[in-house]
Amino acid sequence: DSGVTQTPKHLITATGQRVTLRCSPRSGDLSVYWYQQSLDQGLQFLIHYYNGEERAKGNILERFSAQQFPDLHSELNLSSLELGDSALYFCASSVDLAGVRGKNIQYFGAGTRLSVL
Amino acid sequence: GQQVMQIPQYQHVQEGEDFTTYCNSSTTLSNIQWYKQRPGGHPVFLIQLVKSGEVKKQKRLTFQFGEAKKNSSLHITATQTTDVGTYFCAGRWIYNQGGKLIFGQGTELSVKP
Numbered sequence: 663d664s665g666v667t668q669t670p671k672h673l674i675t676a677t678g679q680r681v682t683l684r685c686s687p688r689s690g691d692l693s694v695y696w697y698q699q700s701l702d703q704g705l706q707f708l709i710h711y712y713n714g715e716e717r718a719k720g721n722i723l724e725r726f727s728a729q730q731f732p733d734l735h736s737e738l739n740l741s742s743l744e745l746g747d748s749a750l751y752f753c754a755s756s757v758d759l760a761g762v763r764g765k766n767i768q769y770f771g772a773g774t775r776l777s778v779l
Numbered sequence: 780g781q782q783v784m785q786i787p788q789y790q791h792v793q794e795g796e797d798f799t800t801y802c803n804s805s806t807t808l809s810n811i812q813w814y815k816q817r818p819g820g821h822p823v824f825l826i827q828l829v830k831s832g833e834v835k836k837q838k839r840l841t842f843q844f845g846e847a848k849k850n851s852s853l854h855i856t857a858t859q860t861t862d863v864g865t866y867f868c869a870g871r872w873i874y875n876q877g878g879k880l881i882f883g884q885g886t887e888l889s890v891k892p
Contacts (some may be wrong), residue, residue: 664821695879705822705867706880718879752821766871767812768880770821 665689667711668753668771676779680741683774687734687755693717695768696737700749706723708763743778751777781806783870793881793891798855800886802868809871811851812880813842817864825853858890 665688675681689696698709707720711730722728725743730736739748754768785802792798802811812828814822826835828844828851835842841854855862865887869880 664823699880705869706883707879707881710879720879754822766825767824768822770823772821 664769666771674777685736685753689715691755693756695754697752748778783883791886792887801852803850816865838861
C-alpha cells in the first residue's frame with residue numbers, strides 16, 4: 663500500500679459527461695501529480711500541484727482541470743468526455759518539490775479506470 | 780519537448796534468461812528514476828540515479844546511468860516469473876518545471892516458466 667488513495671476505482675460514463683477523480687496523498691506529502699495511462703500512450707504527465715499551487719502542466723487537455731485543496735487532497739475534473747479519454751488515471755504524491763538533488767520518489771495510487779461509452 | 784525514448788517495447792524471455800531495457804534522452808538529464816508496474820498494478824519506485832556513470836545494484840537488478848547522463852539501462856540477471864511487469868524509466872531535467880518526471884514508454888517483460 664503506497665499510502666495514496668484514489669477514488670473511485672472504476673468509473674463508467676457516457677460521452678459528453680463530466681467526472682471528478684479524487685486523490686488523497688500520503689500523509690505529509692505536499693506534491694500531487696496526475697498521470698494518464700492508456701494502452702498506446704504509456705504514462706502521460708498531466709499536471710503537478712504543490713501545496714495548493716499549480717507547478718507544472720503537461721499534455722493536459724483544456725477540457726481537463728485540476729486543483730489541490732487546503733487539506734492537500736486533489737481532484738481532477740474531466741469534462742465533455744470523449745471515447746478517447748478512456749484510460750487509467752493515476753495520482754502520485756511526493757514529499758517536496760524535489761529539485762534535481764532531491765530524491766522526490768513519487769508514490770502512486772492504485773488509479774481510477776475511466777471507461778467512456 | 781523533453782522526452783525519453785525507451786526500448787524495447789516488449790520483451791519475452793524464458794525464465795533464467797537475462798533482460799535489459801534501455802532509455803535515451805536527446806538532452807542531458809539531471810537524474811533518472813526507474814519504476815516497475817506489475818500487471819493490474821501501479822508504478823512502484825525502484826531506484827534513482829544521479830551521478831554520471833553511476834551503477835547501482837539491487838539483487839539481480841543492475842541500473843546504469845551513462846557518462847553523458849543521456850542514457851540509462853536496467854539489466855535483470857536470470858529472470859524469474861516474479862519479474863513480470865512493465866519497467867519505466869523517468870527522466871528529470873535540470874531546468875524543467877517543478878521537478879516533473881517524464882516517463883518513457885515502458886518495456887513490458889513477460890517471463891515464460
